Amino acid sequence: MKGKKTELILALDLDSPEEAKKFLSMHCSKLKYIKIGPRLFIKGGKDFLSSIIEGGWEIFLDVKLHDIPNTVKGAVEAASELGLWALTVHTAGGKNMMEAAFNARGSCEKPLLFGVTVLTSMDELVWKDVNPGSSMGECLKIRAKAALVAGMDGVVCSAKDLKLFNEEEYGGLLKVVPGIRPKDFLSKDDQKRVATPAEAARSGADYIVVGRPVLNSDNPDKVIDNILEDLENE
Numbered sequence: 001m002k003g004k005k006t007e008l009i010l011a012l013d014l015d016s017p018e019e020a021k022k023f024l025s026m027h028c029s030k031l032k033y034i035k036i037g038p039r040l041f042i043k044g045g046k047d048f049l050s051s052i053i054e055g056g057w058e059i060f061l062d063v064k065l066h067d068i069p070n071t072v073k074g075a076v077e078a079a080s081e082l083g084l085w086a087l088t089v090h091t092a093g094g095k096n097m098m099e100a101a102f103n104a105r106g107s108c109e110k111p112l113l114f115g116v117t118v119l120t121s122m123d124e125l126v127w128k129d130v131n132p133g134s135s136m137g138e139c140l141k142i143r144a145k146a147a148l149v150a151g152m153d154g155v156v157c158s159a160k161d162l163k164l165f166n167e168e169e170y171g172g173l174l175k176v177v178p179g180i181r182p183k184d185f186l187s188k189d190d191q192k193r194v195a196t197p198a199e200a201a202r203s204g205a206d207y208i209v210v211g212r213p214v215l216n217s218d219n220p221d222k223v224i225d226n227i228l229e230d231l232e233n234e
């Protein structure tokens with residue numbers, strides 16, 4: 001069982017760096033971790049990331065690196081100079097690719113490296129379409145094990161996947177869980193394998209990642225407060 005409180009990471013998936021900075025200053029004073037995806041990173045680059053760090057937040061750069069080991073090595077070396085808290089690679093790239101990422105980070109402790117296992121937007125139907133003849137559950141375990149052996153600090157998976165990862169074998173990995181929908185937030189958008197913040201915390205998530213339920217709300221402060229309260233009560 002996990003001893004430490006589950007923490008909230010806001011997925012700041014907005015249209016522009018300007019909009020994102022405004023949102024941060026208006027609504028995110030209670031948050032520590034901000035996830036930046038490809039759109040804002042491509043638009044805002046290093047300067048945008050630096051401005052977030054200067055504001056006191058920790059950045060999780062979620063670009064899901066998935067390429068040949070040498071290319072991923074170069075990307076992690078470059079990302080390691082950005083002052084990030086965490087960075088994602090895709091476990092589907094295999095153990096050698098993740099080892100290249102681990103070695104590229106060198107002796108620094110940051111960025112933490114998280115291996116994305118299976119996207120939370122995939123259900124069994126989509127999974128079978130792109131991975132005929134293979135079980136999603138088995139794949140999740142094999143990919144997470146490869147991440148552990150390669151030196152990744154954690155894995156990204158759905159709350160429903162956490163039961164696959166027993167403490168004895170997978171305890172060394174942090175569990176980062178997107179696909180979160182507060183119970184009064186009806187829309188699942190494109191997410192399929194979803195859970196509430198409390199369910200994810202109870203299942204052993206170290207971090208939950210929430211985007212649209214906060215960003216699309218008329219009252220983002222209230223949604224953030226409710227999630228933090230749910231996590232506090234677990």
Ligand code: C5P
Nearest residue numbers: 011118119120156178179209210211212
């Ligand atoms: O808006 P929503 O809460 O669905 O956002 C979830 C965030 O987590 C998105 O930024 C998405 O890219 C990311 N993510 C995910 N599933 C994964 C890995 C990352 O939804 N397996």
